Amino acid sequence: MTVRTEPAQHAGMRASNLALVLGEVARTSPVSRAQVAARTGLTKSSVSGLVSDLIAAGLVQESAPAATERGRPATALDLAPGGIAGLGLEVNVDYLAAMVTDLTGVPRYHHVLRRDNRGREVDEVVADLIDLARTAARSAASQGLPLSGACVAVPGLTVEGAVVRTPNLGWARVDLADAVGEGTGLDVELENEANLAALGEMWFGGHDHDGAPLRDFVHVSGEIGIGGGIVIDGEVFRGAHAGAGELGHVVVAPDGPRCGCGGHGCLERMAGQQEILARAQVATMADLTRACEAGDQAALDAVASAGRHLGVALASVITLLDPTAIVLGGAFATLAPWLTGATAASISHHTGAVEPPRLLVSGLGSDAAVRGAAGTVVRRVIADPAAHLARQAAQRP
Amino acid sequence: MTVRTEPAQHAGMRASNLALVLGEVARTSPVSRAQVAARTGLTKSSVSGLVSDLIAAGLVQESAPAATERGRPATALDLAPGGIAGLGLEVNVDYLAAMVTDLTGVPRYHHVLRRDNRGREVDEVVADLIDLARTAARSAASQGLPLSGACVAVPGLTVEGAVVRTPNLGWARVDLADAVGEGTGLDVELENEANLAALGEMWFGGHDHDGAPLRDFVHVSGEIGIGGGIVIDGEVFRGAHAGAGELGHVVVAPDGPRCGCGGHGCLERMAGQQEILARAQVATMADLTRACEAGDQAALDAVASAGRHLGVALASVITLLDPTAIVLGGAFATLAPWLTGATAASISHHTGAVEPPRLLVSGLGSDAAVRGAAGTVVRRVIADPAAHLARQAAQRP
DNA sequence: GTCATATAGTCCGAGTCGTGAACTAATGTG
DNA sequence: CACATTAGTTCACGACTCGGACTATATGAC
Incomplete structure (x- = not known):
């Protein structure tokens, strides 16, 4: 039922099939041409031609033949780790970060610059970020990795x-x-940190749903604020004006106090770091974790209360979006041991017959967003190798 | 970034272009081949070939040449009203309905059977529905309209x-x-009534957003329960298990009473028809409307209270989904004069800096879902004419 | 060792379909 | 009436994928 807007032409057909083949290699490498043909539905001859283009472009490489049961051994195809790389950057409240990831998603450079950026001049922070990016780019160059772009x-x-x-x-x-x-x-794109953390979680978090990778889920990132990333069918859902997913400002207390956003009773106002720390009567998140570990009742109560509010918000999310899973990231992942009980109970108290999605805890920590950013650049090449070939061809004719 | 899963072949290219051309004709008819070529990016020769296929299939027809400024007059292309038709059916709590719509979306048959279906044997209701469907199908046949399917x-x-x-x-x-x-x-598919009402609203409701048709919005249908239909990029969003959009069970009162769904403080529990009628101390929706018109304070308060709760739910919807508009349908459309003020105020009280989407009122009444159902069948043909051609070819070789 | 079998990958002719330029058709303008 | 202008068709060409024939390389039976 999708409304088509562009004519289908031969070049587009090839582009689509290049993406299909490269995607199959990325998903199931090492894999042979014959397997790719069988799984994609393309003929062996088409796959041969497509693969040779991808090898010429440096995106795919052949490795040693692997013996099969009988018959001629298959030559294994893999993503070429040196083919291309992506630069991920992150501006956040209390740090800047850069990461370079190769085609296979492996981090090849990572640096974090901790410093509170609130109150600093924007230009200064931007200058720091560019410095960080340049250093990362030099590292990529010295490893022979051509950067395809930055996010x-x-x-x-x-x-x-x-x-x-x-x-x-x-x-x-x-x-x-x-x-x-x-x-x-470089070509640079911007994206919301919560959305990128969700993508990082999907690509690198290692969470599977019945063996299949997570493709429809909501990622909750508890940083200074509370962010949300909605992933539908493997893609970030942004809404009509890129404002979707703002879980932090879902109403969890209709008669609640005013939030910084101008609304009232938002989740962030009721369960954000500021509120939790105040209730627990501690100064930092590290203190809070220690207090929880020590069994401090005020701290445990503060976290449980946040968990209940989070559950209210997630109940509405589940009712509206019907995801397969909810992933807790950032500070909520750290607090998970004392949080998820209250959250799960609150979710089931506020949703009815619906079977609740799985409540998962992220293992990526605060790197999720940078990894997602670097991954976004790389995934773009994997999703549209033809565009990359065209750029290559334009650069060296 | 979409993950491709099927090989692109010549047939698919043609199918895609047939859909592209037919879609353009559907959107902007009457239109000439030359205009279609210019707007789609296909060449005139391709369009000629594609159009002749569509005419042969009976989906498109030529009408009298329309004089243009200069040069050879263009032959206008239109959707063929007799080409195909869709049968929409509806099972609801207090009625059954059937509608036949032709390719252009014009209703050609409509019948509603009012009867409370609660407590009746399922088989009896199904038998009634099949009777209704058969009568509708006979009417379509007598008008020379081949039914492509039912929804x-x-x-x-x-x-x-x-x-x-x-x-x-x-x-x-x-x-x-x-x-x-x-x-x-017939080929029959099932779909949630609220989702179909949303589609009906999009296709036939006549709401435009800055001149462009609504494509990203949430439709609220206040029937006996409160349903929601989320439309993203012109398509219904169903979530991972087809359970998305259940606006009626978004939490609007975390400490509220138990809802029939098993949750607590759901919108439907706080602002459903049962609750409104009880608060207003009237028996039926008709009574309620009369009471509101008469200025009865209890009735007005009941509706305003429902409006406030609805606003809380919609605030969360807006925060999570960032739609361009909210459309109120069903009973909420009828109550709009006394409802929308409270709803809009509640939305702005609970959302902050975000500019609120437009709050629209549906004009389709309770026919929205059947129209959407019939439209779904017809749109399926428009979205994939190649599949329809193949079926035609298979039927008469 | 040799031959049958099986599997991987390449090659090439055939078929499909969009492109683009040349061509025909139909109208208004000077 | 010539000419410009726009609509639509025709046809040779090229870019694809397909499908089967062919080559390459292994295992296993005898």
């Missing part, structure tokens, strides 16, 4: 390469994509 | 042609698609 994780709303607002960082109208692009010479 | 609107959850549960009708595990299919000889 910056931002803790707020971004539209067309510009930061529109970041509630907890205080930025507004910053042309960050252009700035980083000029500073590094 | 049944059901007030509950459906999975793969079976009704799984209908909270307000009490059905469970009914193989309705098979039953109606055998009774009528």
Whole structure:
């Protein structure tokens, strides 16, 4: 029922099949041409031709023949680790980060610059980020990895390469994509940090759902604020104006106090770090974790209360979106031992007959967003290798 | 970034382009071949070939040449009103309905059988529905309209042609698609009534957003229960297990009373018809409307209270999904004059900086779902004319 | 060892379908 | 009436994939 908007032409057919083959290699490598043909439905001859293009482009490589049961041994195909790399960047409230990932998703460079960026001049922070990016790019070059582009994780709303607002960082109208692009010479895109964390979780989190990778889930990232990333059919859902997924501002207490966003009774207002720390009467998240481990009742109560509010929000999310899983990330992952009981109970108290989705805890920690950012760049090449071939051809004719 | 799963072949290319051309004709008819070529990006020669296939299939027709400014006059292309038709059916709590719609979306037959279906034997209701369907099919045949299939609107959850549960009708595990299919000889699909009402609203409701048709919105249908239909990019969003969009069970009062669904403080429990009528101390919706018109304070308060709760639920919907519009249908459309003020105020009280989507009122009344059902059948042909051609070819070789 | 069998991968002719330019058709303008 | 202008058709060409024939390389039976 999808409305088609572009004519289907031969080039598009080839582009689609290149993506199909490369995607199959990425999903199931090592794999032979014959297996790719069988699984995709393409003929062996077509696969041969497509694979040779992908090898010529440096995206796929052949490895040693693997003996099969009988007959001629298959030559294994893998993603070429040196073929291309992606640069992930992250601006956040209390750190900047950069990561380079190769085609296979393996991190090849990672650096975090801890510093509170609230109150600093925007230009200064951007300059630091560009420095970080340049250093990462040099590292990639020295490893022989051509960077295909960069993606910056931002803790707020971004539209067309510009930061529109970041509630907890205080930025507004910053042309960050252009700035980083000029500073590094790369194609740069911006994306919400919570969305990228969700993608990082999907690609690198190792969570499976009945053996199949997670493709329809909601990722909750408890940083300074509470972010949400909605993934539908393997893709981030952004809504009509890129504002979707703001789990932190779902109403969990209709008669509740005013939130920084202007609304009332938002989840972030009731279960954000500020509220939890205040209730637990501790200063930092590290203190809170220690207090919980020590069995401090105020701390445990504060976390459980946050868990209950989180459960209310998630009950509405489940009712509206019907995901297969909920993944708790960031601070909520750290607090999981004392949080998930209250959250699960609250979810089941507020949802009825519906069988609840699985409640999972992220293992990626605070790297999820940068990894997702770097992965986004790489996945773009995997999803559309033809565009990459065209760029290569244009560069060296 | 979409994961491709099928090989692109020549037939698929043609199928895609047939859909592209037919879609353009459907959207902008009357339209000439030359205009279609210009708008789709296909060449004139390709369009010629594709159009002649569509005309041969009876989906498109030429009408009288329309004089243009200069040059040879264009021959106008239109959807052929007699080409194909869709049968929409609806099972609901207090009525059954059938509608036949032609390719252009015009209703050609409509019949509603009012009767309370709660407590009746399922088989009896199904037999009535099949009777209704047969009568509608005869009417279509007498008008020379070949039915391409049928779609049944059901007030509950459906999975793969079976009704799984209908909270307000009490059905469970009914193989309705098979039953109606055998009774009528048509391909039958099932779909949630709220989702079909949303589609009906999109296709026939006449709501535009800045001149462009609504494609990302949430439709709220206040029947006996409160249903929701989420439309993303022109398609219904169903979630992982077809349970998405259940707006009626979003939490609006975390400490609220138990709902029939097993949850607590659901919207339907706080603002459903039962609750409103009880608060207003009237027996029927008609009475309620009269009381509101007469300025009865209890009635007005009851409706306003429902409006506030609805606003809480919608605030969460807006935060999570970022739609361009909210459309109120069913009973909420009838009550709109006394409801929307409270709802809009509640939405803005609970959402912050986000600019709220437009709050629209449906004009389709209770026909939205049947129209959506009939439209679904017809749209399926428009979205994939190649499949229809293949079926035609198979029937008369 | 040799031959049958099985599997992987390549090659090449055939078929499909969009492209693009040349062509025909039909109208208004000067 | 010539000419410009736009609509639609025809046809040679090229870019694909398909499918079967063919080559390459293994295992296992005898």
